[in-house]
């Protein structure tokens with residue numbers, strides 16, 4: 418299975434990605450997590466990404482694309498993967514197309530987790546109190562939603578035009594959202 422999990426910040430992508438990955442035995446690749454561990458370790462990649470992340474902007478495509486290309490070339494992606502948080506721009510969509518062509522594989526589906534805008538902001542403010550992520554201040558939370566609307570929301574149209582998109586209701590109990598996702602994936606596999 419080669420899947421993309423899309424959705425606005427706070428939609429629950431991280432939690433659901435981990436669950437799907439475990440169930441299907443594929444790695445969940447979160448570009449946000451890779452950036453955060455590089456920031457924590459103080460690597461050159463982390464230093465390059467940090468100012469963008471802290472202000473809620475996207476890290477430049479050339480940095481992000483190279484990182485994903487390296488990750489997809491790793492052995493554990495041979496059986497498939499779930500991308501969480503990539504692609505986020507139309508240029509990244511094109512770049513991913515090239516990477517997949519080079520690997521001789523194709524996407525099976527793009528799952529879009531849909532959650533109402535005001536609920537997202539409330540969830541993220543709660544998470545900020547619990548986890549203390551530096552990009553979780555209210556101003557940055559609002560900016561991240563704007564950036565998603567400006568640069569990422571339209572990717573759903575692109576994947577829909579390719580008949581790859583499945584929209585999933587991301588509200589309600591996390592377990593119910595997971596069940597909805599599994600139903601969609603089961604349909605993709607038939």
Ligand code: AMP
Nearest residue numbers: 448449469470474475476481502503505
């Ligand atoms: P996330 O944990 O997915 O919300 O990502 C946290 C932050 O990492 C984002 O706000 C961006 O600054 C950066 N980031 C993650 N994925 C990407 C991407 N595909 N393109 C550009 N920046 C990204």
